Amino acid sequence: MNLKIRLILMNFLQYAVWGAYLTSMGRYLGNLGLGTHIGWFYSMQGVVSIFMPAIMGIIADRWMASQKVLGLCHLIAGIFMIATAYYGYTAGTDTQFGIIFTLYSLSVAFFMPTIALSNSVAYFCLTDAGLDTVKDFPPIRVFGTIGFICSMWFVDIMNFQIDQNQFITSGILSLFLFLYTFTLPDCANVKEGKQKTLAEAFGLKAFALFKQKKMAIFFIFSMMLGVSLQITNGFANPFIFSFGADPQYVSTFGVQHANILISLSQISETCCILLIPFFMKRYGIKNVMLIAMFAWVLRFGLFGLGNPGNGVWMFVLSMLVYGVAFDFFNISGSLFVDKSTDPDIRSSAQGLFMLMTNGVGATVGTLAAQAIINTYTHSEVLDGNILTVGDWPTCWFIFAGYALLVGITFALVFNPKKKAI
Structure with missing residues (x-):
């Protein structure tokens, strides 16, 4: 398969995972009786973004190829997202904020680093193939937004906005992307020479x-x-x-x-x-x-x-x-x-x-x-x-x-x- 098409599919799935719940999660949480806590779920994305991308970036730089770290993160994120859905389904309106918030937080903690990791994989593959990232990456990245929109529409049409199925959709897409990363070119980022210090890695x-x-x-x-x-x-x-x-x-x-x-x-x-x-x-x-x-x-x-x-x-x-x-x-x-x-x-x-x-x-x-x-x-x-x-x-x-x-x-x-x- 053409490299650009492979990267387009990766970006499509990457953002479809997010689009499945990002704009409709608040409605589901409100339906569980957690409307007064919606802000905590969205703020957690910001909290984990402070440190998790840097940690996963260090792992990708020093010990493991980027596409493998990307896949591992999606595996863990998908499992915890499905666990979040399962708990919400079984508990219903008796859902406890602390439990569902913890499960969700663990999922987004491993999802948020994948945004930067997917970009790194695309940059590496394009550069390795002798292509211009400035010219060739933006058209590929657009399909990420298309994936986000398609996922939103799917959740809407299937009437998943009010229930846990939006999380199941996201989790399944994450697991599918985990499997898909095995087909991507090896992005061996570990190089000889000076490696980033922790201060550099965390910016x-x-x-x-x-x-x-x-x-x-x-x-x-x-x-x-x-x-x-x-x-x-x-x-x-x-x-x-x-x-x-x-x-x-x-x-x-x-x-x-x-x-x-x-x-x-x-x-x-x-x-x-x-x-x-x-x-x-x-x-x-x-x-x-x-x-x-x-x-x-x-x-x-x-x-x-x-x-x-x-x-x-x-x-x-x-x-x-x-x-x-x-x-x-x-x-x-x-x-x-x-x-x-x-x-x-x-x-x-x-x-x-x-x-x-x-x-x-x-x-x-x-x-x-x-x-x-x-x-x-x-x-x-x-x-x-x-x-x-x-x-x-x-x-x-x-x-x-x-x-x-x-x-x-x-x-x-x-x-x-x-x-x-």
Whole structure:
């Protein structure tokens, strides 16, 4: 089989594993009576991202080929994800938070490193085949997002959004990818010569960048905007489903197929990647990141104003805006780090950027969002389903207000030199 096709299949499965539950898990947890704990499940992804990718990276660098570490991680992640589903199924509404959270945490602890590992495998294979990673990897990576979307649609169409079958789907896909890694080329990353120290592996040397005012401001605001990243992944589905408590909305497409509606966000994300080179060249890093910050304001604000009936166009627009909010921040920020750091710490600096956004920022954001949502909403049983109902618009307006405040402050404080853009 052609190498690119093999890597496309790997990326498709890699993100299909994640898409099976990432946007619908909140609805399932709410149906178990754990709606007040949704934020903890999403924050755990950020917590384990702080240290697990580095640990697995050390193993791949020193003792085991990358594709083998990738497979091992998916094996363990898949087993624990299926165990999570089994416990949720057998316990039902008597599910204990501590038990299901522990099983889930063990699964994501081994899944999160696979994102970087799958990239490493693709880079190694392409380079080994004499191909250009800059040119050939992005089209391959797009199929990861396609896999994510396909998985979301499958879970929606099969009506798995409200039960443990979304976890079973994810677990089975993980196990299938574990088997598939045996067919991948050997990525023997263990090389003679100087190996990374623990400080280098964990990216600790990059913290010296905080001595530079420009970089310190950039990383601090990256963390502050990172607060927004996982909020809609965790709470958009339960929010849209909550309209089912209102007879005029119960049969609408949005309530019945929230995952398909939300998948417009991922479709937008795929398309907006193509706009970044033009916007970066024309407007520069500061303006591109400002566009992203104000896109988050629209993302949250439109949720607060819309409904799945005659206001569904606001939901659709919110989904389309997500591509700008997510891509313009993450990718332009990554490019800024690449242009502003020395080659010897560039990888560590990228790791620090991810730590501040998807680690610290996203963890704090989901827990803070959970506290706000717990304040303004409550659980209500309707036709055997547990819905999270209440003053959702106020929650979304608080999130929008936060994003607006961050954006305005960023505009006033962050002033990079032209040559660093």
